[in-house]
Amino acid sequence: MNDKKGRAVATILYLAILVFIQWSIIGQGFPLNEKLLWFANGVASLILGSRLLNPHFVPPADVATNSFVAGGTLIAALAANPSLPNDQLILLIAFGACAACFLLSMAVLLLKRTHGLETRPWVLSVERSVKGFGAPRTIFTLVILVLAWVFHRSSTAELYTILTLWALIVAFEPIESVLQFLGWVRDKFGKEELAVLGVVAAHQAPGLVLIRQDDDVRHKSGTLMAISDDHGPTTLGVALNYVGRDDGILLRALNLPVPPALKSHAQEAAVGSGAATLLSVGAEEAQAVRVLExxxxxxxxxxxxxxxxxxxxxxxxxxxxxxxxxxxxxxxxxxxxxxxxxxxxxxxxxxxxxxxxxxxxxxxxxxxxxxxxxxxxxxxxxxxxxxxxxxxxTDEFTHNAEAVGHFPGTDYQVSIDVSDAVTHNTAILGILGIGKSYLSIELVERMIAQGIKVICLDLTDQYATLLEDFIDQDYQNAVNQALSDSAQGRPVAQGKEEGGSLHTFNAAVIEAVSAFLAPETEQRLLVFNPAGFRVSKQTTNAYQNQAAFTDLTPCEITAMFSNAALKACQELGMVDTARACLVYEEAHSLVPEWNSVASDGDKNATAASARAILQGRKFGLGCLLITQRTANVTKTILNQCNSIFAMRTFDDTGKDFLGNYIGSEYARVLPSLKERHAVFFGKASSCDDPVLIRLNDRDKFLEAFRTENAPEGGDA
CATH class of the missing domain: 2.40.30 (Elongation Factor Tu (Ef-tu); domain 3)
Structure with missing residues (x-):
């Protein structure tokens, strides 16, 4: 039974007892004389006021009401003409007290500030005094005692009966106590015995408790419990895991505030003394606990x-x-x-x-x-x-045209800004056979789709096959033929710098690259194998029209293409977005580090390629660098690669280098990366920090990307 219903039941029972006492002892019925005053306006007002109207708090307005009713009762007593002058004086004094209380309570209502906090001491003092005197237990006790003395002192039975009832009502509250006891008995015997899990052994603030179990039963993660606390409200516990034992096994639980939907259950389950009690809730109630969901x-x-x-x-x-x-x-x-x-x-x-x-x-x-x-x-x-x-x-990742990959086990995608990837240069690093080439080919397709022209320098001949849908074979063959023709022969010159076919080949490269990068040229992709051109270089001065020759290395031919691309872009003027990209496949052979070159010519050639990349950004020229040997690639270019795809790698030099980019934590995971996984970081990434992503599968990428970006003149 709740508090309001309990007070109502107690009031009815008290009134029933008063009716019986008035009928049988005090007035032998309900006579309309002074014998009825104590009942009608004294005890009845005390019960109604203290049990129903103001059980806890008495505002000034209710004080005025109580003092007015009490004063009216005393006036009625004066009208009954008490026999002794002293009795009249007692009634007048009591009436004066009630009248003063009424007037002061009205003054408080008129003078008290209605907005803000009342701080004036004299107002607070008056308010406190009238609340104390005007409470039902106080003011109606005065009325009852005065009426009992004036009208019932001649009858010992009546006097003792009235005083006994007053004492029981004011001091002992017997009916409320009986009702509380019956409610406790009903709660204890009317429901199942609480399942006590254990006692709280320690608090690990904030938000954790250790519970010492009384048995060895293992409760699964997510088990709900009510945790009582002698020094605070009951809280909710959600089982986490077991962390050992001392005098019993120790269960650790999250300690949370009780949601409103579970408050009644938690209060019923609480047993006090820091105990944890198992809490059974329905599916709807469990949804109120976010952790449980x-x-x-x-x-x-x-x-x-x-x-x-x-x-x-x-x-x-x-x-x-x-x-x-x-x-x-x-x-x-x-x-x-x-x-x-x-x-x-x-x-x-x-x-x-x-x-x-x-x-x-x-x-x-x-x-x-x-x-x-x-x-x-x-x-x-x-x-x-x-x-x-x-x-x-989350749901399974659905491949789409924007995503270059996704976070493992989720559908959160990671995209790439292809223009930034080119102008700020991009590197793909990792060992053989983990998907570097497929990733680079995907990036090339994205560049072509955005109108960026691409020159692939590929020693593996893989790009010509995988990107054949984007290659105009007639145009590609014509360029290859022109370059091959320019490389023929070994013309001798008196000075070794002028001999060989490298000058005619270089001129042909400049012409071919300039024509390809011209805005009016529709073709978007050229693929060359630098090792496929036999370009001669005279190594000694002529003697009797004879001289020694050697062929240019792939590194030196790469430098010619790099310089030609820079020259062509410079002639087109500055631009903020990407215009052309040089793809260095097997970059450790095309732009090697100084200590990995086969000849001094390769050092100069690598420096020339690096210079072209360093100067190319403002003209829309950048590079995509792919290698399995990070340590053997020139750091002059690698340091300019603002975006990095770091795949599985084992060498310490590579991990140390990448640690400067992606952080030592991510660098440590590189040896254990799965195939088609990479740590991606840089200006071109849609994420501000390094992230470990699952790269697109080739077939699913083609299905999603070429639906919107079909090769011109080819089938998606």
Whole structure:
């Protein structure tokens, strides 16, 4: 029975008792004389006022009402003409007190400030005094005692009866006590016995408790419990995991405020003394607990040593956790995504000498997902310690024309700005056979679709096959023939610098590249194998019209194409967007590091290619560099690659170099990256920070991309 109903029942019972007493003892019925005053206006007003109207708090308006009724009762008593003058004086004094209380309460109502907080001491003092005197228990007690003395002192039975009833009503409240006891008995015997799980052994603030169980029953993660507290309100517990034992097994639980939908259940289940009691709720009520909704994906809690960039996660469930997976945690009420990049085992003391071993994961902040922009936005704070961390699992990724890849296990995509990828240069780094070429070919298709002209320098001849739908074979063959013709022969010159076919070949390269990059040329792609041209270079001065010759290396021929592309772009003028891209496939052979070259000529050639790339940005020229040997590629170009796709790699030089770009944490994961996975970072990425992504599958990319970007003159 709730508090209001209990007071109503008590009032009815008290009034019934008063009716019986008035009828049988005091007035032998209900005579219209002074014998009825104590009942009609005294005890009845006391009961109604203290039990129904003002059981807890008496406002000044009710004080005025109580004092007016009490004064009216005393006037009626004066009208009954008490026999003794002293009785009249007592009634007048009591009436004066009631009248003063009435007047002062009205003054408080008139003078008290209606807006803001009343601070005047004299107003507060008057208000406090009238509230004390005008309360039903006080003012009607005065009326009852005065009436009992004036009209009932001649009858000992009547006097003692009235005083006894007054004492019971005011001091002992017997009916309320009986009702409370009956309600307690009903609650205890009318429902099942509470299942006490254990007692709270320790609080791990904020938001965690350790519960010492009384038995060895193992409760699964997500089990709900009510946790009582002698020093605060009942809270909700959500089981996490077991962390060892001392005098019993220790269960760790999240400690949360009780949602309104579960408040009544939690209060009924609470047993006091810091106990944890199992809480049974329905499916609808369980939805009120956000943690419980996602308990199946709860993987841990935020651990110590987290900062603005990384969080440390104490893992409680690692069933689906893996390198590269996304997790989310609340930061200032918003879901913020992190990516797992590392893990290790830890051990710490729990209680006394009891130790607890666990796995700790490290995750890097990605940001808040912007559904409209299909990208992550930065977040500038970190979650609180012990905040629950959930595995982020979404629908299966659907390949689309914008995405270059997606986060593993989710449908969160990562896109690339192709123009920035060209003008700020891009590198694809990783060992053989993990998908570098397929990624570079995808990027080339994206460049062509945006009108960027591409010259591929490929020692593998793979591009000519995989990109044949974009190649105008007649145009390609004509250019190849012109270059091959210009490379024929070994003309001797008196000075070695003038001999050989390199000058005619270089002129042919400049002419071919300039014609290709001209705006009126419709073709978008040329593919050359620098090792396929036999271009002669005279190595000694002529003697009797004879001289020694050698063929240019692929590195030297690459430099000719690089310089020709820069010259052609310079002639077209400055531009803010990408105009042309040089693709260096097997870059460690085309633009090698100085200590990896086969001859001094290769050093000069690499320097020339690097100079072209350094100067090309303002003219819309950039490069796409692909290599499996990071250490053997010239760092002059590599350092200019603002966007990086780092795939599986093992050499320390490569990892150290990449660590400067993507951070040491991501560099450590490179040896264990799966095929078709990469750490992507740079200006061209839709994410501000390095991210580990699953790259597109070739067939699914073609299906999605070529639907909107079919090759001209070819079939998608």
């Amino acid at each position: 996602r308990i199946g994906s709860l993987c841990g809690i935020v651990d110590s040593d987290s900062d603005l960039e990384f969080i440390e996660i104490e893992v409680t469930n690692d069933d689906e956790l893996s390198e590269g997976r996304l997790v989310d945690v609340k930061v200032r009420g918003e879901d913020v995504i992190y990516q797992v990049i590392d893990g290790l085992t830890r051990e710490e003391a729990v209680q006394q000498k009891n130790k607890y071993g666990y796995v700790r994961a490290k995750a890097r902040k990605i940001g808040k997902w912007d559904t409209e922009g299909k990208k992550f936005k930065p977040t500038e704070w970190l979650p609180r310690i012990n905040a629950p961390v959930f595995m982020k699992s």
